[in-house]
Each structure stands twice: as C-alpha cells, then as structure tokens.
Amino acid sequence: MLKYWVWLAELPRLKGPFRLALLRHFGSPEDIFFADREELLLAEDVPPGQAELALNRDLSAADRILADCQRLGQRILTIQDAEYPQRLRNIFDPPLVLYVKGRMPVMDEEAAIAVVGTRECTPYGTACGERLGRELAASGAVVVTGLARGVDSAAARGALRAGGSVVGVTGGGLDVVYPPENGDLYADVAARGVLLSEYPPGSPPDKAHFPVRNRIMSGLSVAALVVEAPGHSGALITARLALEQGREVYAVPGPIDAPDSVGCNRLIRDGAGLAAEGWDILRDFQERFPEKLRPARKLPAWTPLPTRRRAEPRRKPEPAPEPEKAPALRAVSREGLTDDQIALLGVLEPEGPVQVDDLIESTGIPARRVSSALTMLEIDGCVRQHDGKRYTRTVALTE
Structure with a gap:
C-alpha cells in the first residue's frame, strides 16, 4: 500500500x-x-x-x-513501479518515492538533457539558456530543469516555446512555487510535461534540498549542460554528480574575464564538451536515439547552397601530393601515470579515434573512472579528443 x-x-x-x-x-x-x-x-x-x-x-x-x-491532483511513483525510470533507479541513493504532477515521459527512451546554471545570471546567461532550451527541444530532446530563478527558468521557457516537453524537478513540495514569480511556469510545465519532487506536498524549498535535488536531475538525464556558472555554484554540483553517474557534461563558454563564466570555462578546460548550440550536444547521442533526434536546421549556417557554374575545359590533373609523415610520438614514462591511465593508453592508438563506450568495454573500468582518467590525460597532452567524445593517443609509453 x-x-x-x-x-x-x-x-x-x-x-x-x-x-x-x-x-x-x-x-x-x-x-x-x-x-x-x-x-x-x-x-x-x-x-x-x-x-x-x-x-x-x-x-x-x-x-x-x-x-x-488527492486534494492537489498529485500521484506517487515508487521505486518498484514499472514507470519509475531505470536511469534514476541505478544511481546511488535514488529517491524511494517521487511526487508527480503532469504526464511523465518514458525517460529511459528519451534524450533528456539537464540544463542548469546560476540563479543570478547575466543577460548573456538568460539568452543562452532560453536559446539552448529551445534548440534542444526543437531537435527532439527532453529538457530537465530545476525551475530555479535564472538559467533554469530560461531553459524551461525556451523548450516550451519550441513545443517541447520539460521535466521540472523541484526542491520543495510541488504545491509550493519557488521562486514565487514562477507560478505560471509551474503550470505550463505541468500541462506540457511533468513536475517531480521527492518532497511531499507542503514541503518548503529548504536550502539543503537543492543540492540533494540535483542528483535526480542528472540521474534522469543522459547529459548535463551548464550554461553559466561562477567558480562556486550549485550548477557545478550537478556537473560533478553527472560525472559520478557516468553522464556526459557540456558547458557554454563565456568571456575569460567574466566572473559568471569561470565555472563553465573551467569545465571546458577540464574536458567538458563545448556547447554553442543544441546540436553540439545532441549529435553525440544521435546514434543512440535515431528515432528521436534530428537537427533543427537541415543545413549548417556556414554551408553554401549549390550554384550552377559554366563548364570549364578539362585540365590535366596535377599529381597528388605525398602524404605527410605523422609526427613522432612523445615518450611518457609509466611511473607518473595511474593504472587507469596506463590501461586506457594501452587501448588507444595514434590514429583511429575510439569512443568512450568502447574504452569502457575494452578496459572494464567504470565510466566515472574512465572519464576522470581521460580528463587528466587530455590536460597532460597524452590524448586528443575528437568530435563525438572519441579519443586518440598522442604519446608512446616507456618503462
């Protein structure tokens, strides 16, 4: 019962x-x-x-x-219910129950992206949050947000304006609107998507609830996007939790002298994917969700349309240039590396980039440790990251 x-x-x-x-x-x-x-x-x-x-x-x-x-029109989803997302069930310390208002998507079949950022965002952060929320939804993703003031709210509005579905995870009871000015946004999300909380009706939005709430946002998602965050921000907690749960992390770059972009720029420096538009994220998941995701634009803005040209006289083809010789690999001693880093370098090659999922399968190392080891190797110049989270080795191991 x-x-x-x-x-x-x-x-x-x-x-x-x-x-x-x-x-x-x-x-x-x-x-x-x-x-x-x-x-x-x-x-x-x-x-x-x-x-x-x-x-x-x-x-x-x-x-x-x-x-x-019953009075408020909320239902309760337990961890043993079939509708409870498997993604969330598999995280450390999943909530036993979820209070639900709205229509719950089948989250395990959705490319759900958690969009987070600072509450005291700049106009740049607001604009980026709304634009990326709109682009993600228009390309077939489900936007997961905490509905907090600032970036979270902007992303939710952008997704709703694109006709997309939004999952709002709150830090209090679903009947306690926070911030107070988001009453209409709560209603829109409940009508077009779903509101979720592990806190029962009437629970105040206590400050301690929000970091705990973040694990649910990342747990429901395949990736987390940090739009704008200073050096110490709750959004960075979500990014850390996402990495611990084996999720991908992306960030929007900002000016190098902007305090509110310090956290995002640091994430990108440490290996997070750079997101300038929604498809920068979703292209990495297109093979996983082929029926869900499609670019919002048929052609990138920089692709010229084909034009007719007059036929020109055929010219004798010039000889093909000789292929360039690959640069010599830098020698790196095993002594300064961890066991995980050595194992990854043993699988990677200088050519033929390898997907992260294949590295996890080949080495048997958990996803969180693979992500951490790759980040440190990339910082040290031992690996190179390519499109789609693929990696090649740039060094040769020595004893």
Missing part, C-alpha cells in the same frame, strides 16, 4: 542508503513496518541505530500526505 511507502520515505533521521538497504532485505515497506526489533537488526548493511528508527509506527504523517496528494 502507498501509505507504507510514504511512511518509509518520511521516517525521521533514517538515511537514504539505509532505507534502500531495509527495502532490499525485506522486499516491501509493509514488511518493514510489521517487522519486530530482532528482525530489523538482522538487515544487512544497516547499523542498529538506523534499523531501530523503523520501530516508529506512526502513520499519521503518511495519511496526511496521501490526503494532500
């Missing part, structure tokens, strides 16, 4: 990973609710102090939340 799910999700002081551990051990919240103390203490990976918190059998809060959901 739903009330036991809400009871488990709202148990005071019980930490998320231990809620999941109890669920794995007992199989259902109802079985946890009716377990005695001895049974609770047998749960693996749950400290006794945490397990005993489940002895709190007060269902009044759960009954109140269920009544509020």
Whole structure:
C-alpha cells in the first residue's frame, strides 16, 4: 500500500542508503513496518541505530500526505513501479518515492538533457539558456530543469516555446512555487510535461534540498549542460554528480574575464564538451536515439547552397601530393601515470579515434573512472579528443 511507502520515505533521521538497504532485505515497506526489533537488526548493511528508527509506527504523517496528494491532483511513483525510470533507479541513493504532477515521459527512451546554471545570471546567461532550451527541444530532446530563478527558468521557457516537453524537478513540495514569480511556469510545465519532487506536498524549498535535488536531475538525464556558472555554484554540483553517474557534461563558454563564466570555462578546460548550440550536444547521442533526434536546421549556417557554374575545359590533373609523415610520438614514462591511465593508453592508438563506450568495454573500468582518467590525460597532452567524445593517443609509453 502507498501509505507504507510514504511512511518509509518520511521516517525521521533514517538515511537514504539505509532505507534502500531495509527495502532490499525485506522486499516491501509493509514488511518493514510489521517487522519486530530482532528482525530489523538482522538487515544487512544497516547499523542498529538506523534499523531501530523503523520501530516508529506512526502513520499519521503518511495519511496526511496521501490526503494532500488527492486534494492537489498529485500521484506517487515508487521505486518498484514499472514507470519509475531505470536511469534514476541505478544511481546511488535514488529517491524511494517521487511526487508527480503532469504526464511523465518514458525517460529511459528519451534524450533528456539537464540544463542548469546560476540563479543570478547575466543577460548573456538568460539568452543562452532560453536559446539552448529551445534548440534542444526543437531537435527532439527532453529538457530537465530545476525551475530555479535564472538559467533554469530560461531553459524551461525556451523548450516550451519550441513545443517541447520539460521535466521540472523541484526542491520543495510541488504545491509550493519557488521562486514565487514562477507560478505560471509551474503550470505550463505541468500541462506540457511533468513536475517531480521527492518532497511531499507542503514541503518548503529548504536550502539543503537543492543540492540533494540535483542528483535526480542528472540521474534522469543522459547529459548535463551548464550554461553559466561562477567558480562556486550549485550548477557545478550537478556537473560533478553527472560525472559520478557516468553522464556526459557540456558547458557554454563565456568571456575569460567574466566572473559568471569561470565555472563553465573551467569545465571546458577540464574536458567538458563545448556547447554553442543544441546540436553540439545532441549529435553525440544521435546514434543512440535515431528515432528521436534530428537537427533543427537541415543545413549548417556556414554551408553554401549549390550554384550552377559554366563548364570549364578539362585540365590535366596535377599529381597528388605525398602524404605527410605523422609526427613522432612523445615518450611518457609509466611511473607518473595511474593504472587507469596506463590501461586506457594501452587501448588507444595514434590514429583511429575510439569512443568512450568502447574504452569502457575494452578496459572494464567504470565510466566515472574512465572519464576522470581521460580528463587528466587530455590536460597532460597524452590524448586528443575528437568530435563525438572519441579519443586518440598522442604519446608512446616507456618503462
């Protein structure tokens, strides 16, 4: 029954990973609710102090939340429901329940892009957020946003104006609009997409909720785009979480002397993809979602249209130039490299770029570690990144 799910999700002081551990051990919240103390203490990976918190059998809060959901037209999605996105289920500490208002896309079949940025954005950040949100939606992507003031709201508006679907993940109850001026935007997102929260109705947008909320945004997505962010920004938390979850990260470049672009420029320096338009991101996912994604423009702006030319007399072809010799590879000692870096360099070649997914499969190294190792190798000039997150080796290993 739903009330036991809400009871488990709202148990005071019980930490998320231990809620999941109890669920794995007992199989259902109802079985946890009716377990005695001895049974609770047998749960693996749950400290006794945490397990005993489940002895709190007060269902009044759960009954109140269920009544509020019915009154407000919200439904509850549990982690065991088929509609719950597999992407989100696979992250560390996924939410046990999601409060939902609107129509939930089949997220595992969508090229969902989390668009984030600073709340106190500049006019440049606002314009870029709206434009990229519009371009992503027009090209077939689903835009995931926190609906915060600034870049988040701009991206949501851009996607809605393109007729696209938006997933808004809030840091409070879905009935508590934050910021207050976004009432119409909340309503538009609920009508054209979906509002999601792990917090029940009436929950205030507490400051501590937003960094926690970010893991859901990146977990629902295949990539995160940071539009504008200073050196210390909540948007950079989303980028870090995305990397830890094995997602791709992109950033919009800004002027080198602009404080609000420090975070984005640093991400690009450290290996994030540069995004000047929506297709800079989506071209990397076109093979994965061939039925969903298409360029919003048939021809790039710089491609000239074909014109008729007068036939010219045939000329004797000139001899083809001799191919240039490949530059000699720089020698690099294994001593200064990690085991992951050595393994990746052993798979990569100077020619024939290799996709990141193929590197993960060939080496057996987790995606997060592969991304981190490639970033450091690229910074040190040991690998070169090509279009589509493909890499070649630029050095020769020595003992």
